[in-house]
Amino acid sequence: GAGVSQSPSNKVTEKGKDVELRCDPISGHTALYWYRQSLGQGLEFLIYFQGNSAPDKSGLPSDRFSAERTGGSVSTLTIQRTQQEDSAVYLCASSLARGGNQPQHFGDGTRLSIL
């Protein structure tokens, strides 16, 4: 596909369950980002992958959150033992390189609702 693809588009789950969110970046994009967008808030940075370098995990809010990127392409964000405050839209973005002038291309997000 031409753009960043995220799945599922919507996810409803019970408190305490684990969830996995998937991001398929644009082909050839070496940088991949995860953000969380809560109602009325801006984008909260979660984690950043660049090529084969160690990811920048400085934005992950707790040890229940983790992410991996296999083969430098698809990424999975995992939230363990979900809590109601995890309800948000999770956005993935990719860019060509780490360079400052490269814009990010966003997927449509996964809307996560914790009951």
Place this chain on the structure above:
Amino acid sequence: AQSVTQLGSHVSVSEGALVLLRCNYSSSVPPYLFWYVQYPNQGLQLLLKYTTGATLVKGINGFEAEFKKSETSFHLTKPSAHMSDAAEYFCAVRGDDKIIFGKGTRLHILP
């Protein structure tokens, strides 16, 4: 370190009127600046970006923004609002490595 402040979480303008969305930034290095738009249930779409060179940047859908270093501002404007401009707009700055987003401004267009 960088930061972004968007003045006004909600802005309302009449159809055909001037749109002005304000963004101020701070950055310890020369910044790259971006404006993104988000329509309901969609991700963010790049409107325009400033990297170097001309300080007045033109983007898609008739929007433009002017980088003013002395005022540390990068306000977004459009001469004549259209109903289809109703959306949320995010200003972003990139200095060192990360890109930092403002909290967003929701633009309402009044008929």
